[in-house]
Amino acid sequence: MRTVPETGPETTIEAVPDLPVVRLVREFAAPPEQVYRAHVDPELVKQWMGPRSVDMDIDVWDLRTGGEYRYTALRDGKAIAHFYGSVHRVWENRKIVQTFGFEEMPEAVSLDTLELEDLGDGRTRLVATSVVDSIEARDAMLASGMETGVVEGYAALDELLERLA
Template structure:
């Protein structure tokens, strides 16, 4: 398999607050990277780890909208996620909640900031704030790194096509 990934994903754990910050650059204009996060047909193509089937029964990416999706493996493992879009500013910002079905009381507040670096490049900075350091550590230990890295590799491929 060929990948166009030329950038590393930084996953940073804050020591002061229960927050995870993910920073990734893409060789694509901010408009394309933003659209890949807000257009359900594009989002479905890249979000999550390789080898998982994605189902998106609901995706209304606008201020006041909401979403629900699941990732399913060939072995039958299902991971469901849902949340609300609190603010969506075109080509700039998405503020949303994020909840995993397996921990319905563990709501993360997420902020995705899209920065135009010029020359057709974009930096995405995503922060996830949770209720406690224990929840943050469980979030990081859950294997999210694999899903993030493989998802962004698929996003690189989608943006290059």
Template sequence: MTVRTETTIEADPTVPIIRLARDFAGTPEQLFRAHTDPRLFASWIGPGSLETRIDQWDARTGGCFRYVSSREGEEFAFRGCFHEIRPDRIVQTFTYEGDPDGVALNTLWFDDLGHGRSRLRTQSLVDSFESRDGWLRSGMRTGVDEGYAKLEELITRDAL
């Protein structure tokens, strides 16, 4: 099995979907907790240049979230609803409040690779190829890479 130590980001050519995958030196339970515990989530999400505060967080099936990332007085707010929360998968909506019509349906999977390693896979379905391509041009790669590096550090420090 191939180990992905860097995040792969793929744009599906036939539907407006972005798929990400990355392996972590941690268990699926640790990855799940990092995505459902608001304090942990705020500590790793996004690029290192941003601070994140949680305004609302109800990580359960039917719950909602809102968080705001900021840098030098500029704020970026995100919100959505958790449609399904279970230990191996999260299904949620995701909206950047700067583009309120751009609602994505995100699915995250936490795959056990054995020997204390896991693969995080995500899929984001948006409403158009233009929206998908806008996400890809938005600096998404930097945010994902830096955020996942912070998440890996939390796992390595046994903070999860």
């Protein structure tokens, strides 16, 4: 387990021992309804997801049961990565189950579950679990630079949630 230092709340990124699983845990000073909305509304997603040096161009963002998404990561206006997935099940304000694919590495598809736990007092714990097909794929995922995108993205999400309050 690795707890990533940042100026706000801690982000925990852990490889589950002996399983091809990565788990992220982060708390937010906002109720689950706001954290959920920030994940399903494409105009909000573009404001926080990924590293600060990257913008998003969203082709499709339909986060409902049976939906799909596809977007391109841009740096200085140039496409650097393409992501896509299918949304398997959504429990509004509580849970999203989806696949996550990366066109540049088509073998690296994960099954992701995002859970939002109401901590009371306007706070939410987010737990994101990604299951990949091997320990090697899990380790490659952790080594890919995802930490920067997660930590910077969640810091931007904190800022967005504060503006929405």
